[in-house]
Amino acid sequence: xxxxxxxxxxxxxxxxxxxxxxxxxxxxxxxxxxxxxxxxxxxxxxxxxxxxxxxxxxxxxxxxxxxxxxxxxxxxxxxxxxxxxxxxxxxxxxxxxxxxxxxxxxxxxxxxxxxxxxxxxxxxxxxxxxxxxxxxxxxxxxxxxxxxxxxxxxxxxxxxxxxxxxxxxxxxxxxxxxxxxxxxxxxxxxxxxxxxxxxxxxxxxxxxxxxxxxxxxxxxxxxxxxxxxxxxxxxxxxxxxxxxxxxxxxxxxxxxxxxxxxxxxxxxxxxxxxxxxxxxxxxxxxxxxxxx
Amino acid sequence: xxxxxxxxxxxxxxxxxxxxxxxxxxxxxxxxxxxxxxxxxxxxxxxxxxxxxxxxxxxxxxxxxxxxxxxxxxxxxxxxxxxxxxxxxxxxxxxxxxxxxxxxxxxxxxxxxxxxxxxxxxxxxxxxxxxxxxxxxxxxxxxxxxxxxxxxxxxxxxxxxxxxxxxxxxxxxxxxxxxxxxxxxxxxxxxxxxxxxxxxxxxxxxxxxxxxxxxxxxxxxxxxxxxxxxxxxxxxxxxxxxxxxxxxxxxxxxx
Numbered sequence: 001x002x003x004x005x006x007x008x009x010x011x012x013x014x015x016x017x018x019x020x021x022x023x024x025x026x027x028x029x030x031x032x033x034x035x036x037x038x039x040x041x042x043x044x045x046x047x048x049x050x051x052x053x054x055x056x057x058x059x060x061x062x063x064x065x066x067x068x069x070x071x072x073x074x075x076x077x078x079x080x081x082x083x084x085x086x087x088x089x090x091x092x093x094x095x096x097x098x099x100x101x102x103x104x105x106x107x108x109x110x111x112x113x114x115x116x117x118x119x120x121x122x123x124x125x126x127x128x129x130x131x132x133x134x135x136x137x138x139x140x141x142x143x144x145x146x147x148x149x150x151x152x153x154x155x156x157x158x159x160x161x162x163x164x165x166x167x168x169x170x171x172x173x174x175x176x177x178x179x180x181x182x183x184x185x186x187x188x189x190x191x192x193x194x195x196x197x198x199x200x201x202x203x204x205x206x207x208x209x210x211x212x213x214x215x216x217x218x219x220x221x222x223x224x225x226x227x228x229x230x231x232x233x234x235x236x237x238x239x240x241x242x243x244x245x246x247x248x249x250x251x252x253x254x255x256x257x258x259x260x261x262x263x264x265x266x267x268x269x270x271x272x273x274x275x276x277x278x279x280x281x282x283x284x285x286x287x288x289x290x291x292x
Numbered sequence: 293x294x295x296x297x298x299x300x301x302x303x304x305x306x307x308x309x310x311x312x313x314x315x316x317x318x319x320x321x322x323x324x325x326x327x328x329x330x331x332x333x334x335x336x337x338x339x340x341x342x343x344x345x346x347x348x349x350x351x352x353x354x355x356x357x358x359x360x361x362x363x364x365x366x367x368x369x370x371x372x373x374x375x376x377x378x379x380x381x382x383x384x385x386x387x388x389x390x391x392x393x394x395x396x397x398x399x400x401x402x403x404x405x406x407x408x409x410x411x412x413x414x415x416x417x418x419x420x421x422x423x424x425x426x427x428x429x430x431x432x433x434x435x436x437x438x439x440x441x442x443x444x445x446x447x448x449x450x451x452x453x454x455x456x457x458x459x460x461x462x463x464x465x466x467x468x469x470x471x472x473x474x475x476x477x478x479x480x481x482x483x484x485x486x487x488x489x490x491x492x493x494x495x496x497x498x499x500x501x502x503x504x505x506x507x508x509x510x511x512x513x514x515x516x517x518x519x520x521x522x523x524x525x526x527x528x529x530x531x532x533x534x535x536x537x538x539x540x541x542x543x544x545x546x547x
């Protein structure tokens with residue numbers, strides 16, 4: 001029964017990782033940038049929600065309503081001012097740029113909010129700690145179900161956006177061949193900026209769930225980035241549903257690892273990641289170029 | 293040098309100029325690819341460009357469509373200077389481009405490929421974009437393949453898709469780069485019929501093509517380039533019999 005419980009908890013944890021991963025996957029799919037500041041942007045979003053919560057007493061999930069548009073604008077401006085320039089410098093420059101951005105965000109948050117560890121769990125209400133107790137050893141936490149459901153909605157929404165809308169077609173076209181896309185009238189810069197805005201928006205959502213789920217501080221970003229990155233790789237680059245599967249596999253690996261011994265939690269996740277990387281998917285990573 | 297009259301002095305009454313390059317030069321490092329090229333195409337006119345490999349034909353199209361900036365010279369579209377305009381904005385003003393090696397968006401269906409051009413390039417709303425796509429797919433003989441994935445198409449159909457996607461952007465001028473290359477005679481004839489149709493509907497055409505007998509079925513005027521310069525410009529018959537052209541291009545190709 002412990003094992004079943006571990007798998008169930010891992011499933012919900014996977015929802016959170018998938019939420020973190022989809023923005024990373026989107027930016028990589030469209031622009032071929034690995035955004036090393038993705039986790040920090042999510043944490044910045046969490047701090048924004050924390051600020052709205054503490055200033056106006058809004059429930060964190062209500063605070064998402066003003067926070068999301070703000071972070072969408074942050075993403076848009078971030079691309080227009082920083083990423084667009086670094087993109088012109090080849091493949092390495094954007095990597096260095098987002099690495100630098102990550103350091104800047106972490107230190108700005110440290111300066112502004114002190115190194116205290118925070119949580120929005122209490123502010124979100126009692127229900128976040130409640131669960132359905134199915135048996136003595138198996139319980140289904142409300143917040144876990146909620147996270148997984150939101151992850152499915154976000155990924156499904158992104159999938160619909162990419163497959164069914166004009167903007168999605170233009171994103172796919174630009175992802176595949178930005179020069180040719182320009183010659184049929186698609187402005188790559190504007191597509192990229194909007195994709196970044198969406199990615200930062202999903203990161204904010206992930207940051208909110210992280211903050212409610214557990215704790216966060218100014219330096220929480222890189223850990224989340226690594227989990228998101230592993231989820232993307234395990235699930236297969238360019239596939240949004242794969243990202244969900246990747247998040248779930250990583251989450252289950254961590255909780256099952258923790259059930260063996262609490263020390264093995266993170267290690268088990270990394271091991272699954274390494275196994276996937278050593279397999280055929282790792283080899284195909286080098287050649288694969290299909291957009292999201 | 294050439295006895296062939298230049299395009300602007302051809303004598304006959306010409307339609308107003310739509311797209312013109314004035315004194316276009318392009319250097320890549322030490323390599324001078326275009327040298328003070330004057331080129332123009334009138335409304336509804338079909339112009340062919342011939343010349344040996346390396347003459348600068350494709351570079352000329354790149355400069356006109358905006359994928360490359362000229363080192364010197366001006367580009368005018370409907371009497372407006374567009375020299376510094378980005379390619380996507382040129383496309384939206386009405387300059388379409390189709391490539392020698394088709395570059396469809398392979399992850400998408402034929403319809404989606406064409407829709408991209410119609411909704412952004414032609415700036416059409418959803419309904420209008422779909423209608424335009426249906427028309428264009430009919431024109432290009434792709435109507436039955438609308439839901440096929442672009443990467444499942446053979447060469448002929450890829451070429452047609454390349455043409456369809458650029459047509460969907462509702463170009464006033466269509467720049468074609470050796471779109472007939474690699475096709476059998478029968479296939480090339482079909483493509484010629486399509487391009488002729490497009491031309492008759494009033495779209496100006498600039499067409500680079502090595503297969504001269506295909507080209508002259510469509511074009512009103514022929515421009516011959518060699519070593520980055522225009523060496524002849526005039527009616528196809530006159531240009532093809534011009535001694536300089538024969539020497540630079542046809543003679544060398546036949547030897």
